[in-house]
Amino acid sequence: MTIQEMFNSVKKCGYITDADWKESDHPRGDDGQFTDGDRRSDKKKKGALKEVSKAELHDFIKKHKTSKDNERISLGKISQSAKERISRITGLEIERVILDSDSVRHAYGKPEHNLLPDDLDDMKEVIETTTDIELSPKRNATGNPVIIFKKQESNGVILCEEYRAGKKELELQTAYRKFRQPHGALDELPANVRNATALENTIADNAPKVKSIAGLWNMIKGL
Incomplete structure (x- = not known):
């Protein structure tokens, strides 16, 4: 079942509205930045790419939920077993995971994505451990493939990762949960x-x- 079919099924039950991932809702310019729909984007230099620790990643995400700064970081190389698993399912060779500040703002800027504050802290771990992986049948606006990773738990976070072939890296396109979490809940369905x-x-x-x-x-x- 594709991600679109999954959402269509869930929407029929009335549990979500139009929160499904559509490429038209997440356009990027030629530089990989999210645009305003007219293919314009902030082309400020992002600076040197730094590999961060788990604590530094948390601080990066917290900062860029609301900042206007333009930065990116590396989450590091993925394990050999993850490389083989992803390649077996998608046919794509992955070396590392990166994260852009505008991707953080984009994911958390949409309430209908139902994200919890720390959902992206485990992005690399989800990519490395999950077997719920799907190559989207559609490429994004820049012509790059999108790989969908789902955390293997009830109502787990879903990561749509853009594949950039030049450096064999993944960068967040968007992220969401199917359902909004009840107050105080971590991994419960409504x-x-x-x-x-x-x-x-x-x-x-x-x-x-x-x-x-x-x-x-x-x-x-x-x-």
């Missing part, structure tokens, strides 16, 4: 999903006792 089976069983057991719409509502609230 209550209407978690309680679906319980609701079905409760209605079946107690339907004869429900005498009104208000009674049905009170029964559902008690789950």
